[in-house]
Amino acid sequence: MEEEKGTTxxxxxxxxxxxxxxxxxxxxxxLPCCIKFNGPCTVSQYFKPKLKGMEIDGLAVEEAHFRxxxxxxxxxSLPNGYAGFVLAKNNSGxxxxxxxxEGNSNDWEMKAKFxxxxxxxxxxxxxxxxxxxxxxxxxxxTEANFFPPYFENPLLxxxxxxKAEDLATIxxxxx
Amino acid sequence: MGSETPLPKWASTPxxxxxxxxxxxxxxxxxxxxxxxxxxxxxxxxATLNFADSKTxxxxxxxxxxxxxxxxxxxxxxxxxxxxxxLSAKMLKKNKVNLNEISHDSAIGLINRVLNMxxxxxxxxxxxxxxxxxxxxxxxxxxxxxxxDTVGDADKYRIKLSERxxxxxxxVAKKADSLYPVVSGASIVAKVTRDRxxxxxxxxxxxxxxxxxxxxxxxxxxxTKAWLAHHKHSIFGFPTLVRFSWGTCTSYYKDxxxxxxxxxxxxxxxxxxxxxxxxxxxxxxxxxxxKRKIEEIESSGKGRCKFFHSRKLEQLTHF
Numbered sequence: 001m002e003e004e005k006g007t008t009x010x011x012x013x014x015x016x017x018x019x020x021x022x023x024x025x026x027x028x029x030x031l032p033c034c035i036k037f038n039g040p041c042t043v044s045q046y047f048k049p050k051l052k053g054m055e056i057d058g059l060a061v062e063e064a065h066f067r068x069x070x071x072x073x074x075x076x077s078l079p080n081g082y083a084g085f086v087l088a089k090n091n092s093g094x095x096x097x098x099x100x101x102e103g104n105s106n107d108w109e110m111k112a113k114f115x116x117x118x119x120x121x122x123x124x125x126x127x128x129x130x131x132x133x134x135x136x137x138x139x140x141x142t143e144a145n146f147f148p149p150y151f152e153n154p155l156l157x158x159x160x161x162x163k164a165e166d167l168a169t170i171x172x173x174x175x
Numbered sequence: 176m177g178s179e180t181p182l183p184k185w186a187s188t189p190x191x192x193x194x195x196x197x198x199x200x201x202x203x204x205x206x207x208x209x210x211x212x213x214x215x216x217x218x219x220x221x222a223t224l225n226f227a228d229s230k231t232x233x234x235x236x237x238x239x240x241x242x243x244x245x246x247x248x249x250x251x252x253x254x255x256x257x258x259x260x261x262l263s264a265k266m267l268k269k270n271k272v273n274l275n276e277i278s279h280d281s282a283i284g285l286i287n288r289v290l291n292m293x294x295x296x297x298x299x300x301x302x303x304x305x306x307x308x309x310x311x312x313x314x315x316x317x318x319x320x321x322x323x324d325t326v327g328d329a330d331k332y333r334i335k336l337s338e339r340x341x342x343x344x345x346x347v348a349k350k351a352d353s354l355y356p357v358v359s360g361a362s363i364v365a366k367v368t369r370d371r372x373x374x375x376x377x378x379x380x381x382x383x384x385x386x387x388x389x390x391x392x393x394x395x396x397x398x399t400k401a402w403l404a405h406h407k408h409s410i411f412g413f414p415t416l417v418r419f420s421w422g423t424c425t426s427y428y429k430d431x432x433x434x435x436x437x438x439x440x441x442x443x444x445x446x447x448x449x450x451x452x453x454x455x456x457x458x459x460x461x462x463x464x465x466k467r468k469i470e471e472i473e474s475s476g477k478g479r480c481k482f483f484h485s486r487k488l489e490q491l492t493h494f
Contacts, residue, residue, distance in 0.1 A: 042382060048379055068263030069268075138486065
């Protein structure tokens, strides 16, 4: 169909015979830049975050340097019920799908999992107003709106689910 | 770091102070600002101590003179060691701070430190009154005096300092480190501190195959060049000992993974002079192409309702 622009594919989150999943919690860093490189790198030898011993909005501030720039960040737990995954394209099915053009191969496999990550700002200390943290508001909204038990009366449930502080920022954003 | 308290008695008499820097040019290691002060009355003796511009002295001679002045109870000194991480970070901030500003701030910091210790650097105002003629006026006695080697335009620098410290008289001059013994002394304090800091530098990085033969740190020094070439890293660039904001580093970036920063986009739009260095650093192209690139790397939530836009949430149909 013409209007359907998305692709279909699969994401395999099973362990696939691996003994246990690799947990990358505490080793995932979200940087305020784009590094045009994909692949392994000796991160821990060069990237040395240090706790600053201070808190902003209840977030423990960390400091690190990358390519000469000072980064300030904080380590956060992903919201309850959510997890982070490192996915890689599934290679095993590649030969079979050889006749399909490369871009359409869209089968993914879980390589590692994390429930914590550190996000970094350039120059500015972390705060609850950072877009990255605020993007989690979306979880609250979707839960309130779309989860089946709440379908009967989404509006009512919205008020139950969304914390007052979240609502205030949502109101401000919609205004 | 500096001479220890308690404050000697002479410090309450008018004093002179010299301020000078070491390690401004090198591509690696800290930049050090040093000051040396003594009573005005000690000035003549100071001139006999063979202080000379630290650059003209051999290393052993500098070390010897530094030990001598440390032992001299009529001399006080202090240093400000500016970490290369701090130099890079300030010069690559979203709102860049240039090296002259960093230098000025360091000198100002030293003056404040010495003033707070209670050293008399300010001018003294004496009330002069002649009752028979019925006049009263304020006269300036020979008070403190602060000498500095200039950074940037000497007049502008002096005016900046005078605005900051209205009661201090400043002498800002080119080659002050060879003209005034008190500045020569400060240059020795700074240079010896810088050399020691570099010699004792503990590399933060824990990669194997790293060594500490930095050379002088000057971009033209073959040993420094060899060290840079050996320690470049395709992702991290260099160890944090290196000043990433230095033009010297740029020539190595072509061998490294390209890194695009959100803050470079701001530069792009503003387009003021000092942005040139930073753009080269990350190899961002110019004009529209660069803007497109930034949009590629950053989720913007553009075109969506405000809720998504302010959270930079983009809808993803392909990944």
